[in-house]
Amino acid sequence: MKFLFVTGMVVLLFSCTKDSDGTMNAASNGSGKGGSLARFTIVDNNLYLVDDASLKVFNISNPANTVLRNTVALRFGVETIFPYKDKLFIGSRDGMYIYSIANPESPVLLGEARHTRSCDPVVANDSTAFVTLRGNQPCGPAEDGLYIYSIKNILSPTLINKQLIPTPNGLALQDSILYVCQKNNGMSIYNVSTAAAPVLRTRLTNKVFEDVICYGDLLICYVSTGLALYDINAAANPVLISVVNN
Amino acid sequence: MRMISFFFCVFFLASCWPKKPYLEQQYKKVLGWIPVYGADTAYKKLTYHSSPKPMTKAGKIYVMGTTIYQNDIGKGIHVINNSTPSSARRTAFLELPGNTEMAVKGNIMYANNYNDLVLIDLNNATKPVVIKRLVNMFASYNAQKPYAWQAPPDSGYYECPRFYNDSIIVKWVKDSVYQSCYKF
Numbered sequence: 001m002k003f004l005f006v007t008g009m010v011v012l013l014f015s016c017t018k019d020s021d022g023t024m025n026a027a028s029n030g031s032g033k034g035g036s037l038a039r040f041t042i043v044d045n046n047l048y049l050v051d052d053a054s055l056k057v058f059n060i061s062n063p064a065n066t067v068l069r070n071t072v073a074l075r076f077g078v079e080t081i082f083p084y085k086d087k088l089f090i091g092s093r094d095g096m097y098i099y100s101i102a103n104p105e106s107p108v109l110l111g112e113a114r115h116t117r118s119c120d121p122v123v124a125n126d127s128t129a130f131v132t133l134r135g136n137q138p139c140g141p142a143e144d145g146l147y148i149y150s151i152k153n154i155l156s157p158t159l160i161n162k163q164l165i166p167t168p169n170g171l172a173l174q175d176s177i178l179y180v181c182q183k184n185n186g187m188s189i190y191n192v193s194t195a196a197a198p199v200l201r202t203r204l205t206n207k208v209f210e211d212v213i214c215y216g217d218l219l220i221c222y223v224s225t226g227l228a229l230y231d232i233n234a235a236a237n238p239v240l241i242s243v244v245n246n
Numbered sequence: 247m248r249m250i251s252f253f254f255c256v257f258f259l260a261s262c263w264p265k266k267p268y269l270e271q272q273y274k275k276v277l278g279w280i281p282v283y284g285a286d287t288a289y290k291k292l293t294y295h296s297s298p299k300p301m302t303k304a305g306k307i308y309v310m311g312t313t314i315y316q317n318d319i320g321k322g323i324h325v326i327n328n329s330t331p332s333s334a335r336r337t338a339f340l341e342l343p344g345n346t347e348m349a350v351k352g353n354i355m356y357a358n359n360y361n362d363l364v365l366i367d368l369n370n371a372t373k374p375v376v377i378k379r380l381v382n383m384f385a386s387y388n389a390q391k392p393y394a395w396q397a398p399p400d401s402g403y404y405e406c407p408r409f410y411n412d413s414i415i416v417k418w419v420k421d422s423v424y425q426s427c428y429k430f
Contacts, residue, residue, distance in 0.1 A: 031351035032310030040349040047356055052386040063354045063365050066378050076388055215309050222307045229331045241331045246300045
Protein backbone atom coordinates (compact mmCIF):
# COMPACT_ATOMS: atom_id res chain seq x y z
CA MET A 1 0.00 0.00 0.00
CA LYS A 2 2.79 2.35 1.00
CA PHE A 3 4.59 1.43 -2.20
CA LEU A 4 1.52 2.26 -4.25
CA PHE A 5 1.20 5.62 -2.54
CA VAL A 6 4.84 6.48 -3.21
CA THR A 7 4.50 5.44 -6.83
CA GLY A 8 1.38 7.54 -7.12
CA MET A 9 3.16 10.56 -5.72
CA VAL A 10 6.08 10.12 -8.08
CA VAL A 11 3.75 9.88 -11.07
CA LEU A 12 1.90 12.99 -9.89
CA LEU A 13 5.11 14.95 -9.41
CA PHE A 14 6.38 13.89 -12.79
CA SER A 15 3.19 15.00 -14.49
CA CYS A 16 3.50 18.38 -12.80
CA THR A 17 6.99 19.10 -14.07
CA LYS A 18 5.99 18.03 -17.54
CA ASP A 19 2.89 20.22 -17.63
CA SER A 20 4.41 23.31 -16.10
CA ASP A 21 7.38 23.30 -18.45
CA GLY A 22 5.59 24.45 -21.55
CA THR A 23 8.76 25.23 -23.45
CA MET A 24 9.76 21.61 -23.67
CA ASN A 25 6.82 20.68 -25.87
CA ALA A 26 8.62 18.46 -28.30
CA ALA A 27 11.38 17.35 -26.04
CA SER A 28 9.92 15.92 -22.87
CA ASN A 29 12.49 13.15 -22.70
CA GLY A 30 15.28 15.25 -21.20
CA SER A 31 16.80 16.23 -24.49
CA GLY A 32 16.70 19.60 -26.22
CA LYS A 33 15.41 20.53 -29.62
CA GLY A 34 17.25 20.87 -32.91
CA GLY A 35 16.46 22.55 -36.21
CA SER A 36 15.18 20.89 -39.36
CA LEU A 37 18.65 20.80 -40.92
CA ALA A 38 19.99 18.51 -38.18
CA ARG A 39 21.76 15.22 -38.81
CA PHE A 40 21.42 14.21 -35.12
CA THR A 41 18.31 13.59 -33.09
CA ILE A 42 17.67 12.06 -29.69
CA VAL A 43 14.54 10.05 -28.96
CA ASP A 44 14.38 8.61 -25.44
CA ASN A 45 17.51 6.53 -24.93
CA ASN A 46 18.69 6.55 -28.50
CA LEU A 47 20.72 8.93 -30.61
CA TYR A 48 19.96 8.74 -34.33
CA LEU A 49 22.61 10.01 -36.75
CA VAL A 50 22.33 10.25 -40.51
CA ASP A 51 25.47 10.45 -42.58
CA ASP A 52 25.40 10.64 -46.36
CA ALA A 53 24.20 7.09 -46.89
CA SER A 54 23.11 5.52 -43.61
CA LEU A 55 21.06 5.87 -40.45
CA LYS A 56 23.01 4.93 -37.32
CA VAL A 57 21.41 4.11 -33.97
CA PHE A 58 23.30 4.57 -30.69
CA ASN A 59 22.07 3.46 -27.29
CA ILE A 60 22.87 6.32 -24.91
CA SER A 61 21.16 5.08 -21.74
CA ASN A 62 24.60 4.97 -20.17
CA PRO A 63 26.44 7.77 -22.00
CA ALA A 64 29.95 6.70 -21.02
CA ASN A 65 29.24 3.33 -22.60
CA THR A 66 27.49 4.58 -25.70
CA VAL A 67 27.49 1.92 -28.38
CA LEU A 68 26.55 1.79 -32.03
CA ARG A 69 23.61 -0.61 -32.07
CA ASN A 70 22.47 -0.54 -35.68
CA THR A 71 23.35 0.84 -39.10
CA VAL A 72 20.55 1.05 -41.66
CA ALA A 73 21.71 1.56 -45.24
CA LEU A 74 20.00 4.43 -47.08
CA ARG A 75 20.36 5.78 -50.58
CA PHE A 76 23.15 8.32 -51.08
CA GLY A 77 22.48 11.99 -50.48
CA VAL A 78 20.90 11.97 -47.02
CA GLU A 79 20.93 15.37 -45.32
CA THR A 80 18.39 15.70 -42.51
CA ILE A 81 16.50 13.80 -39.82
CA PHE A 82 13.33 14.89 -37.99
CA PRO A 83 11.65 12.92 -35.17
CA TYR A 84 7.91 12.86 -34.62
CA LYS A 85 6.45 10.50 -32.01
CA ASP A 86 7.53 6.98 -33.00
CA LYS A 87 8.67 8.01 -36.47
CA LEU A 88 11.73 9.48 -38.12
CA PHE A 89 11.44 11.60 -41.25
CA ILE A 90 14.62 11.53 -43.30
CA GLY A 91 15.29 14.10 -46.01
CA SER A 92 17.56 13.00 -48.80
CA ARG A 93 18.34 14.42 -52.19
CA ASP A 94 15.99 12.05 -53.98
CA GLY A 95 13.11 11.85 -51.53
CA MET A 96 11.61 11.81 -48.06
CA TYR A 97 11.74 8.55 -46.13
CA ILE A 98 9.59 7.66 -43.13
CA TYR A 99 10.94 5.11 -40.64
CA SER A 100 9.11 3.60 -37.70
CA ILE A 101 11.09 3.48 -34.46
CA ALA A 102 8.39 1.61 -32.57
CA ASN A 103 11.27 -0.75 -31.98
CA PRO A 104 13.84 1.98 -31.22
CA GLU A 105 16.97 0.09 -32.21
CA SER A 106 15.53 -1.38 -35.38
CA PRO A 107 14.13 1.38 -37.62
CA VAL A 108 11.81 0.03 -40.30
CA LEU A 109 11.02 1.84 -43.57
CA LEU A 110 7.29 2.60 -43.76
CA GLY A 111 6.84 4.94 -46.69
CA GLU A 112 8.69 7.21 -49.04
CA ALA A 113 7.98 10.06 -51.42
CA ARG A 114 10.49 10.20 -54.23
CA HIS A 115 11.01 13.54 -55.88
CA THR A 116 13.25 15.37 -58.31
CA ARG A 117 16.78 15.77 -57.04
CA SER A 118 17.07 18.65 -54.57
CA CYS A 119 17.96 19.61 -51.02
CA ASP A 120 15.09 18.93 -48.68
CA PRO A 121 14.57 19.27 -44.94
CA VAL A 122 11.25 17.98 -43.60
CA VAL A 123 8.92 18.52 -40.61
CA ALA A 124 5.69 16.67 -39.85
CA ASN A 125 2.66 16.19 -37.64
CA ASP A 126 0.13 13.34 -37.40
CA SER A 127 -1.32 13.76 -40.86
CA THR A 128 1.04 15.90 -42.91
CA ALA A 129 4.69 16.19 -43.87
CA PHE A 130 6.10 19.52 -45.04
CA VAL A 131 9.19 19.36 -47.23
CA THR A 132 11.14 22.19 -48.79
CA LEU A 133 12.91 21.46 -52.06
CA ARG A 134 15.68 23.71 -53.24
CA GLY A 135 16.65 22.97 -56.79
CA ASN A 136 19.69 25.12 -57.50
CA GLN A 137 23.27 23.85 -57.73
CA PRO A 138 24.50 21.60 -56.23
CA CYS A 139 21.16 20.30 -55.04
CA GLY A 140 19.50 19.23 -58.27
CA PRO A 141 16.95 20.24 -60.88
CA ALA A 142 13.79 20.34 -58.69
CA GLU A 143 11.55 23.40 -58.72
CA ASP A 144 12.10 25.52 -55.58
CA GLY A 145 9.14 25.28 -53.26
CA LEU A 146 7.27 24.02 -50.23
CA TYR A 147 5.86 20.55 -50.92
CA ILE A 148 3.06 19.27 -48.70
CA TYR A 149 2.38 15.52 -48.41
CA SER A 150 -0.56 13.79 -46.78
CA ILE A 151 0.77 10.97 -44.62
CA LYS A 152 -2.62 9.69 -43.49
CA ASN A 153 -1.60 6.57 -45.33
CA ILE A 154 1.96 6.45 -44.04
CA LEU A 155 2.85 3.72 -46.51
CA SER A 156 2.33 6.02 -49.48
CA PRO A 157 2.65 9.76 -48.87
CA THR A 158 0.78 11.78 -51.48
CA LEU A 159 1.48 15.33 -52.63
CA ILE A 160 -1.53 17.51 -51.76
CA ASN A 161 -0.15 21.00 -52.35
CA LYS A 162 2.94 22.89 -53.39
CA GLN A 163 3.89 26.52 -53.01
CA LEU A 164 6.56 27.59 -55.46
CA ILE A 165 8.73 29.95 -53.43
CA PRO A 166 12.38 30.80 -54.07
CA THR A 167 15.32 29.26 -52.15
CA PRO A 168 13.44 27.53 -49.30
CA ASN A 169 15.60 25.97 -46.59
CA GLY A 170 14.91 25.00 -42.95
CA LEU A 171 11.38 25.02 -41.56
CA ALA A 172 9.43 24.57 -38.31
CA LEU A 173 5.87 23.77 -37.40
CA GLN A 174 4.01 24.82 -34.25
CA ASP A 175 0.33 23.94 -34.08
CA SER A 176 -1.11 25.29 -37.34
CA ILE A 177 1.65 27.78 -38.15
CA LEU A 178 4.53 26.84 -40.46
CA TYR A 179 7.72 28.93 -40.61
CA VAL A 180 9.71 28.50 -43.84
CA CYS A 181 13.21 29.98 -44.12
CA GLN A 182 14.15 31.24 -47.57
CA LYS A 183 17.78 32.33 -47.26
CA ASN A 184 18.18 35.73 -49.01
CA ASN A 185 14.45 35.79 -49.63
CA GLY A 186 13.57 35.99 -45.94
CA MET A 187 10.97 33.84 -44.22
CA SER A 188 7.38 32.95 -45.16
CA ILE A 189 4.84 32.20 -42.45
CA TYR A 190 1.82 30.08 -43.38
CA ASN A 191 -1.34 29.02 -41.63
CA VAL A 192 -1.59 25.32 -42.46
CA SER A 193 -4.70 24.41 -40.48
CA THR A 194 -5.95 23.16 -43.83
CA ALA A 195 -2.79 21.51 -45.04
CA ALA A 196 -3.96 21.20 -48.64
CA ALA A 197 -4.57 24.95 -48.79
CA PRO A 198 -1.86 26.84 -46.87
CA VAL A 199 -2.49 30.55 -46.37
CA LEU A 200 0.47 32.94 -46.43
CA ARG A 201 0.14 35.16 -43.36
CA THR A 202 3.37 37.14 -43.12
CA ARG A 203 6.78 37.48 -44.69
CA LEU A 204 9.95 38.58 -42.94
CA THR A 205 12.41 40.05 -45.40
CA ASN A 206 15.22 41.79 -43.59
CA LYS A 207 17.46 38.82 -42.75
CA VAL A 208 19.03 35.78 -44.41
CA PHE A 209 17.10 32.93 -42.77
CA GLU A 210 18.61 29.43 -42.84
CA ASP A 211 16.77 27.41 -40.18
CA VAL A 212 14.33 27.85 -37.32
CA ILE A 213 13.19 26.24 -34.06
CA CYS A 214 9.85 26.89 -32.31
CA TYR A 215 10.42 26.78 -28.56
CA GLY A 216 7.25 27.64 -26.69
CA ASP A 217 6.60 31.32 -27.42
CA LEU A 218 10.12 31.82 -28.75
CA LEU A 219 11.14 31.51 -32.41
CA ILE A 220 14.87 30.80 -32.59
CA CYS A 221 16.29 31.58 -36.01
CA TYR A 222 19.62 30.62 -37.53
CA VAL A 223 20.45 33.60 -39.72
CA SER A 224 23.57 34.22 -41.80
CA THR A 225 25.18 36.37 -39.12
CA GLY A 226 24.27 34.20 -36.12
CA LEU A 227 20.97 34.11 -34.23
CA ALA A 228 17.74 36.09 -34.23
CA LEU A 229 15.08 35.61 -31.55
CA TYR A 230 11.41 36.45 -32.05
CA ASP A 231 8.39 36.46 -29.76
CA ILE A 232 5.61 34.32 -31.26
CA ASN A 233 2.81 34.83 -28.75
CA ALA A 234 1.00 36.02 -31.86
CA ALA A 235 2.12 32.99 -33.83
CA ALA A 236 1.75 34.42 -37.32
CA ASN A 237 3.32 37.77 -36.45
CA PRO A 238 6.78 37.27 -34.96
CA VAL A 239 8.14 40.26 -33.07
CA LEU A 240 11.93 40.64 -33.02
CA ILE A 241 13.34 40.41 -29.48
CA SER A 242 17.08 40.36 -30.09
CA VAL A 243 19.87 39.33 -32.40
CA VAL A 244 23.13 37.64 -31.43
CA ASN A 245 25.60 38.68 -34.11
CA ASN A 246 29.35 38.78 -34.47
CA MET B 247 23.44 27.68 -99.50
CA ARG B 248 25.66 29.96 -97.46
CA MET B 249 23.44 29.20 -94.49
CA ILE B 250 23.85 25.50 -95.01
CA SER B 251 27.61 25.69 -95.32
CA PHE B 252 27.72 27.86 -92.22
CA PHE B 253 25.77 25.29 -90.24
CA PHE B 254 27.99 22.63 -91.67
CA CYS B 255 31.05 24.44 -90.42
CA VAL B 256 29.58 24.91 -86.96
CA PHE B 257 28.60 21.29 -86.88
CA PHE B 258 32.06 20.32 -87.96
CA LEU B 259 33.73 22.44 -85.32
CA ALA B 260 31.36 21.30 -82.64
CA SER B 261 32.18 17.72 -83.39
CA CYS B 262 35.77 18.50 -82.47
CA TRP B 263 34.98 19.42 -78.86
CA PRO B 264 34.25 16.04 -77.41
CA LYS B 265 37.30 14.71 -79.21
CA LYS B 266 39.57 17.04 -77.31
CA PRO B 267 41.62 14.65 -75.24
CA TYR B 268 40.11 14.09 -71.81
CA LEU B 269 43.47 14.48 -70.15
CA GLU B 270 44.00 17.87 -71.74
CA GLN B 271 40.85 19.13 -70.01
CA GLN B 272 41.86 17.48 -66.77
CA TYR B 273 45.29 19.03 -66.79
CA LYS B 274 44.18 22.57 -67.37
CA LYS B 275 45.00 24.43 -64.19
CA VAL B 276 42.87 27.15 -62.61
CA LEU B 277 42.95 29.09 -59.35
CA GLY B 278 41.31 26.96 -56.70
CA TRP B 279 41.77 25.28 -53.34
CA ILE B 280 44.27 22.69 -52.17
CA PRO B 281 43.76 20.69 -48.97
CA VAL B 282 46.40 20.75 -46.25
CA TYR B 283 46.59 17.55 -44.22
CA GLY B 284 47.58 17.29 -40.58
CA ALA B 285 47.97 14.59 -37.95
CA ASP B 286 44.51 13.93 -36.62
CA THR B 287 45.61 13.72 -32.99
CA ALA B 288 46.26 17.47 -33.08
CA TYR B 289 42.76 18.25 -34.33
CA LYS B 290 40.54 15.56 -32.89
CA LYS B 291 40.17 17.27 -29.56
CA LEU B 292 38.02 19.68 -27.57
CA THR B 293 39.32 23.00 -26.29
CA TYR B 294 37.06 25.00 -23.99
CA HIS B 295 37.08 28.81 -24.05
CA SER B 296 35.29 30.46 -21.13
CA SER B 297 34.95 33.75 -23.03
CA PRO B 298 32.80 34.39 -26.12
CA LYS B 299 34.38 34.16 -29.58
CA PRO B 300 33.22 35.96 -32.73
CA MET B 301 31.17 33.94 -35.20
CA THR B 302 33.13 33.00 -38.33
CA LYS B 303 30.47 31.19 -40.34
CA ALA B 304 27.12 30.61 -38.63
CA GLY B 305 25.86 27.02 -38.55
CA LYS B 306 23.10 24.86 -37.11
CA ILE B 307 21.27 25.60 -33.87
CA TYR B 308 20.13 23.56 -30.87
CA VAL B 309 18.21 24.65 -27.78
CA MET B 310 18.13 23.10 -24.32
CA GLY B 311 16.33 24.99 -21.54
CA THR B 312 17.79 28.48 -21.32
CA THR B 313 20.87 27.65 -23.36
CA ILE B 314 21.13 27.87 -27.14
CA TYR B 315 24.03 26.25 -28.96
CA GLN B 316 25.12 27.42 -32.38
CA ASN B 317 27.66 25.75 -34.59
CA ASP B 318 30.44 27.77 -36.19
CA ILE B 319 30.96 25.72 -39.34
CA GLY B 320 34.06 23.58 -39.03
CA LYS B 321 35.25 25.33 -35.87
CA GLY B 322 33.08 24.48 -32.88
CA ILE B 323 30.03 25.43 -30.84
CA HIS B 324 29.06 28.79 -29.37
CA VAL B 325 27.25 28.68 -26.02
CA ILE B 326 24.52 31.32 -25.78
CA ASN B 327 22.87 32.27 -22.49
CA ASN B 328 19.19 32.77 -23.28
CA SER B 329 17.79 33.09 -19.75
CA THR B 330 16.65 36.58 -20.81
CA PRO B 331 15.95 36.47 -24.57
CA SER B 332 16.07 40.27 -24.91
CA SER B 333 19.70 40.17 -23.83
CA ALA B 334 20.75 36.77 -25.14
CA ARG B 335 24.52 36.64 -25.58
CA ARG B 336 27.41 34.33 -26.30
CA THR B 337 29.22 33.30 -23.14
CA ALA B 338 31.63 30.55 -24.13
CA PHE B 339 32.99 28.54 -27.05
CA LEU B 340 33.61 24.83 -27.41
CA GLU B 341 36.42 24.63 -29.96
CA LEU B 342 35.84 21.36 -31.78
CA PRO B 343 37.49 21.20 -35.23
CA GLY B 344 35.37 19.90 -38.07
CA ASN B 345 32.15 20.37 -36.08
CA THR B 346 28.77 20.83 -37.77
CA GLU B 347 26.29 18.85 -35.63
CA MET B 348 25.13 18.70 -32.02
CA ALA B 349 22.38 17.44 -29.73
CA VAL B 350 22.03 17.46 -25.94
CA LYS B 351 20.39 15.17 -23.43
CA GLY B 352 20.75 15.79 -19.71
CA ASN B 353 24.29 17.03 -19.18
CA ILE B 354 25.74 15.27 -22.18
CA MET B 355 26.33 16.90 -25.54
CA TYR B 356 26.64 14.73 -28.65
CA ALA B 357 28.66 16.39 -31.40
CA ASN B 358 30.90 15.55 -34.32
CA ASN B 359 34.64 16.27 -34.31
CA TYR B 360 35.32 15.78 -38.04
CA ASN B 361 33.96 12.30 -38.71
CA ASP B 362 34.00 11.16 -35.07
CA LEU B 363 31.04 11.23 -32.72
CA VAL B 364 32.12 12.66 -29.37
CA LEU B 365 30.22 12.83 -26.08
CA ILE B 366 30.98 15.92 -24.01
CA ASP B 367 30.15 16.04 -20.31
CA LEU B 368 28.78 19.52 -19.58
CA ASN B 369 28.37 18.88 -15.84
CA ASN B 370 31.38 20.93 -14.94
CA ALA B 371 30.51 24.09 -16.85
CA THR B 372 34.03 25.47 -16.58
CA LYS B 373 35.69 22.35 -17.89
CA PRO B 374 33.63 20.29 -20.32
CA VAL B 375 35.42 17.06 -21.20
CA VAL B 376 35.09 14.39 -23.88
CA ILE B 377 33.98 11.23 -22.10
CA LYS B 378 33.55 9.03 -25.15
CA ARG B 379 34.69 9.04 -28.77
CA LEU B 380 33.33 6.80 -31.50
CA VAL B 381 35.59 7.10 -34.52
CA ASN B 382 34.61 7.43 -38.15
CA MET B 383 30.84 7.56 -37.76
CA PHE B 384 30.51 9.81 -40.82
CA ALA B 385 32.18 7.36 -43.10
CA SER B 386 31.12 8.24 -46.59
CA TYR B 387 32.23 10.91 -49.03
CA ASN B 388 29.82 12.32 -51.60
CA ALA B 389 31.58 14.48 -54.17
CA GLN B 390 28.27 16.20 -54.97
CA LYS B 391 27.67 17.22 -51.38
CA PRO B 392 30.74 16.72 -49.20
CA TYR B 393 30.62 17.33 -45.45
CA ALA B 394 31.88 20.74 -44.36
CA TRP B 395 35.27 19.34 -43.41
CA GLN B 396 35.75 17.67 -46.79
CA ALA B 397 35.41 20.80 -48.93
CA PRO B 398 36.91 24.31 -49.07
CA PRO B 399 35.18 27.24 -47.33
CA ASP B 400 34.12 28.97 -50.56
CA SER B 401 32.96 27.94 -53.99
CA GLY B 402 35.33 27.03 -56.79
CA TYR B 403 37.50 24.20 -58.06
CA TYR B 404 39.44 22.21 -55.52
CA GLU B 405 41.76 19.27 -55.43
CA CYS B 406 39.60 16.24 -54.59
CA PRO B 407 40.40 15.13 -51.04
CA ARG B 408 42.15 11.89 -50.18
CA PHE B 409 41.48 9.99 -47.00
CA TYR B 410 44.13 8.65 -44.66
CA ASN B 411 43.92 6.68 -41.45
CA ASP B 412 46.03 9.03 -39.37
CA SER B 413 45.50 12.47 -40.90
CA ILE B 414 42.71 14.80 -41.89
CA ILE B 415 42.21 18.00 -43.87
CA VAL B 416 42.99 20.81 -41.45
CA LYS B 417 42.68 23.76 -43.82
CA TRP B 418 42.46 24.83 -47.45
CA VAL B 419 44.83 27.16 -49.28
CA LYS B 420 44.40 29.01 -52.59
CA ASP B 421 46.62 27.64 -55.33
CA SER B 422 46.45 26.57 -58.94
CA VAL B 423 44.66 23.26 -59.17
CA TYR B 424 43.48 20.81 -61.79
CA GLN B 425 39.75 21.00 -62.48
CA SER B 426 38.90 17.89 -60.50
CA CYS B 427 36.33 18.66 -57.79
CA TYR B 428 34.04 21.68 -57.70
CA LYS B 429 32.14 23.28 -54.86
CA PHE B 430 29.05 25.32 -55.77
